[in-house]
Amino acid sequence: MDSPHDFHDVETTLQAIRLELHRENLGGAQELVRAAAATHPDPRYEELAAKIRGWLSHLDSRDAYVRAQETQYRRLRWDIGLKWIERRMRVLLGRKTKKLVRRRAAKPEFELLEREILAHRPARVLDGGSGEGGAALAVGARHPWLRVDGVEVSETNVTLARQLNRFPNVTFRVGLLEEVHQLFPPATFDLVYSFAVLEHVRDVDATLASMLTVLKPGGRLCFVVPMHEFVAAGPIPEYEPIHGYCDHVRIFTEAELNSRFADRPGFSLTKIPSVPKPGEILDCLKIIEFGAFFVAFSMPA
Numbered sequence: 151m152d153s154p155h156d157f158h159d160v161e162t163t164l165q166a167i168r169l170e171l172h173r174e175n176l177g178g179a180q181e182l183v184r185a186a187a188a189t190h191p192d193p194r195y196e197e198l199a200a201k202i203r204g205w206l207s208h209l210d211s212r213d214a215y216v217r218a219q220e221t222q223y224r225r226l227r228w229d230i231g232l233k234w235i236e237r238r239m240r241v242l243l244g245r246k247t248k249k250l251v252r253r254r255a256a257k258p259e260f261e262l263l264e265r266e267i268l269a270h271r272p273a274r275v276l277d278g279g280s281g282e283g284g285a286a287l288a289v290g291a292r293h294p295w296l297r298v299d300g301v302e303v304s305e306t307n308v309t310l311a312r313q314l315n316r317f318p319n320v321t322f323r324v325g326l327l328e329e330v331h332q333l334f335p336p337a338t339f340d341l342v343y344s345f346a347v348l349e350h351v352r353d354v355d356a357t358l359a360s361m362l363t364v365l366k367p368g369g370r371l372c373f374v375v376p377m378h379e380f381v382a383a384g385p386i387p388e389y390e391p392i393h394g395y396c397d398h399v400r401i402f403t404e405a406e407l408n409s410r411f412a413d414r415p416g417f418s419l420t421k422i423p424s425v426p427k428p429g430e431i432l433d434c435l436k437i438i439e440f441g442a443f444f445v446a447f448s449m450p451a
């Protein structure tokens with residue numbers, strides 16, 4: 151198919167690439183910049199292509215990926231000082247756990263997950279990319295008859311989740327979601343869910359395959375991914391990733407999710423609209439849709 155872009159018009163093409171970067175469509179941005187540089191070699195294309203490669207260098211190897219995630223969370227969570235001491239006290243007293251469970255349970259994506267739990271009554275549940283443990287702890291606290299395993303790449307997050315854990319039916323371990331098939335026997339879980347992780351992983355297909363391997367026949371798979379749809383409403387400034395690298399490396403669209411999963415048994419896709427935080431989205435971007443998609447389907451029985 152012919153490209154709709156005139157790659158000789160460098161400024162307009164750079165705007166189109168920046169839009170893809172802000173949409174977190176890193177693959178799309180890379181494709182565009184490569185096609186542009188191949189058609190019309192220009193140092194600005196070369197420079198941007200090199201920057202994008204750098205922002206994605208944590209995807210080059212398993213070790214680089216693990217290091218990037220751990221470094222980010224270590225920096226975010228281990229702030230020494232009064233705030234840390236106060237936080238430790240609340241953790242020790244169990245106050246933080248109570249608050250976390252209460253807050254999580256009120257979130258729309260958690261309500262959707264809970265609907266799945268009540269409909270399917272899973273005995274074993276896997277939380278992939280469990281972070282500080284908020285969702286897994288809320289699931290375990292509110293449904294003591296089931297057992298939840300949280301798997302999380304960042305050691306810092308696993309340490310925090312374990313400190314917060316007050317529930318005998320919840321456990322956390324360090325690991326990669328794309329490797330859960332190596333951590334658990336096949337068909338271990340009745341429900342596998344993952345909130346806000348698939349937009350990060352190195353390989354979505356491998357990750358989904360791993361999640362499905364540990365799911366029992368007839369089991370339920372649920373995931374939440376961002377719903378970001380913008381168009382340009384003015385000149386887009388240069389893109390700079392917040393953490394120094396692109397933590398979110400892909401976007402999911404409704405059309406893609408439908409074409410990929412709609413033929414799975416018991417498929418559902420629910421949009422969870424939300425409002426961006428002040429300053430989260432640049433004024434030069436017009437929001438078409440913002441929030442998250444909740445996707446669920448079953449393994450054939």
Ligand SMILES: C[S@@+](CC[C@H](N)C(=O)[O-])C[C@H]1O[C@@H](n2cnc3c(N)ncnc32)[C@H](O)[C@@H]1O
Nearest residue numbers: 219279280281302303304326327345346347350
């Ligand atoms: C945005 S946070 C979401 C945490 C949690 N699911 C929640 O909803 O609160 C993403 C989490 O996924 C973890 N993560 C990213 N890639 C992962 C992977 N491949 N395997 C396991 N955990 C991963 C990150 O370390 C981080 O804790």
